[in-house]
Amino acid sequence: MMKNNLLGNIRRTACVLMGFLVILIAYISYVQVIEQDFLKGHPLNRRNIEAASSIQRGQILDRNGDKLATNLPNKDEKGRFKREYPLGRMTTHIVGYDSLQYGKSGIESSYNGYLSGMSNLSRSFGPFTRLWQENAGNDVVLTIDSSLQATAYQALGNHRGAVVVIDPRTGAILSMVSKPSFDPAELASQWQSISSAADAPLLNRATQGLYPPGSIIKVMVAEAALSKRITSPNSSFDCSGTLPIGRDYTLSEDKQTAHGHLSLKEALAVSCNITFGRLSLELGRNNMEDVFEKYGFQKPLTTDLQESACQLPKFNSLSDGDLAQLGIGQTSLLVTPLRMAVLAEVFANHGVIMKPFLVQRVVTPDGTVIEQNQPQQWLSPANPGLANLVAEMMVEAVANGTGGAAQIRGIKVAGKTGTAENPHGASHAWFIGFAPADNPQIAVAVIIENGGSGGGVAAPVARKIFTQALH
């Protein structure tokens, strides 16, 4: 009997099996406690979407309280709130869309945590949050001015392109338009045509479109040449229409027009390629790299928006010809329209860039402000004296130069046009500027894809915006 003690065997079996169950409890604690963040946040876990759709999503408002995104009064058949966008295709690229099938974009995406209320701290207390939880998300108030947005949208007409309007004193983005656009309410029904259209309506050209800047970059080159003492306000240049560089390259003016004898101010006003090619060559590769660095081209601007990074050339391997091209905004350099509005800001705001922002504040349903964006100084790439000097040159460019189409009676406008050559067809038409020049309230950047001449096509668009904003 020594070897066969029934009770002993049962006791041993009991210990082993209960031990298994204890190990299993320990393992469950691993899944539910240690791994919970991974499992909760997994993109295939539909709970976040489901939970968000059962509460009333916050509204997106413009600076005057006009609704840009709101909820329809009736829920759909599955009990979800349906989104409505009162300005439709005008604000598509700012506000974005919110679709179960196709995801989110714009503010609907970047502020989803606030809009859905899911980022509220109280969510992490499990069932206890039911005691005090609001059944609505937070409202997001933008810096956008919806009437200016409408003006900019209409001013672009049927062109492909983008407009960015910034208050240079604060960095607040007042308007941002990208065309072609689409109605976010039709996203689900038109997805096939929207997503596969050749002119890419899903792309927010204002922040994600990458274009050669062309001649608008000359304002920066002028400031750099003055600050590095390559030239002075009183120096003069000669333009014979062509500039041979090295053995096999010649930089030339459009239609090889010779501008003759001219000052820096006149050179900027008529957008003289020869002068600025020469200045870039004299500045050299290192100085040019410094300038782009100083103006923040490689620093991300804002997390409110999905922005594409600008593409800069490899400075130390540029040939002389490419270096001269860089001075007139060509070569492999690619920038976004938002960056060019920021470039206009420098000269509108005495050499200081205020950090661009799109969201003013986030407000809970009971009116408590839980996030507030204050105007914030970002970079100061130019000293005030030189910035104001270049600003004067930009006034001349509108008054007596290529930007004449942006002129408004009674208001002094500063600006610079660009006509950027590109491998996709006709030149892109650019205009950057600000007004009123002696007390700037708005700065704009306009691009019209393959629109032709900046002075002829882009400057009139800017003019309409200035008129509406400063009426």
Added chain:
Amino acid sequence: MDAGKKEKVLLILSGLIIGSGVLTVSLAQGSIDPIVCGIVAGLWSVFFLVHVFLRFASHDGDPILLPLASVLTGMGLTVLLRLSPDLFFLQALWLVVGLTGFVVTVFLFQKPGRFADYKYILGGVGLVLLLSAILFGVEIGGHRSWLILGPVRFQPSEFAKLFIILFLAAYLSERREVLAFATRRYGPLLLPRLRFIAPLMAVWALTMLMLVVQRDLGSALLYFGITVIMTYMASGRFTYIAFGAFLFLFGSVLCYYLYSHVQVRVDIWLDPWKDPTGRAYQIVQSLFALGSGGILGSGLTYGFPKTIPEVHTDFIFAAIGEELGFIGSAAVMIIYLLFVYRAFRIALKAEQPFSALVAAGLAVFLALQVFLIVGGVTKFFPLTGITLPFISYGGSSLVANFVLLGMLYAISEVKPKP
């Protein structure tokens, strides 16, 4: 406190727990449903009736068993009410049937020893039940374990376990000594003689049949496990477990290479993230539910357990883990642990080897079943489709488990003679 009073207090406690759970669910769904509240009050009245009746008839079994079963069943009812109220009403009906079965079993089992005399009949019935499911099983809800007899649908394997355990206990308690000492040396191996392990081999063949024909890895493991472990408990020879494990492993490896469905199960278990929207959908959804529940859970009705297919039967544990959190899932596991502990305790206090083996067998079966299904839905173990005792929706499962409870209760009240 005497046993009867203990049982009463514990039943009141479980009634309060379930009452608040059901109230929470119906409040969160808008309003208090008087029918649902009436049903829950009625069910607990039946629990009390059973309690009063048995104590009045001077039965003094383990006072923890009935309250533990009532908490588990009540949690199941609460979650079912939240998942699909139709099933709540049906399950409530089955609970009444189960409690009746419990009382009848307590009476029938007054002299457990009597059953040992009919062991071959019992074994035969168990075998027929299992074979009928294997041969004539109809697939319902992903399991080919249903038998349809006219208007009645049931899962014979839920009842077969009771017969098989009774048969094994009787057979093994008679042959304890022979199994323990009749061994023969095969080279370095000390193995029992073939004629003594013939029943073992038969069960092995049966379980392999389950695996292949029914694709039922869970039941196969359960029945094979119970046979091997009960043989070990009767004989005290670890060789049986080693030999059994070897046989099962051998069979499983063979099945792995021969049958794609076994391969799929194992591959999913090893890495569900390789195909999370396809073959591993169910287990991945279960893990999402458990993880999203976290420590405190989402609160009843605030989770999304319906994303898991078959959540009301095999995956009900994931629903509990999501809405009640780790606190809830750990509570369920601890109740099972207490249950298994009490069952083994009853076995250790039993007066005859036969009833000791029956109680221990029931404890082992319960422990294995909980381990396999909870381990399965938490990815601790390859997923096997079996029910979570007392909690999962299902008449056969609930009634069979209350009969099991009755057997334990009856064995626990047989006192050794002075």
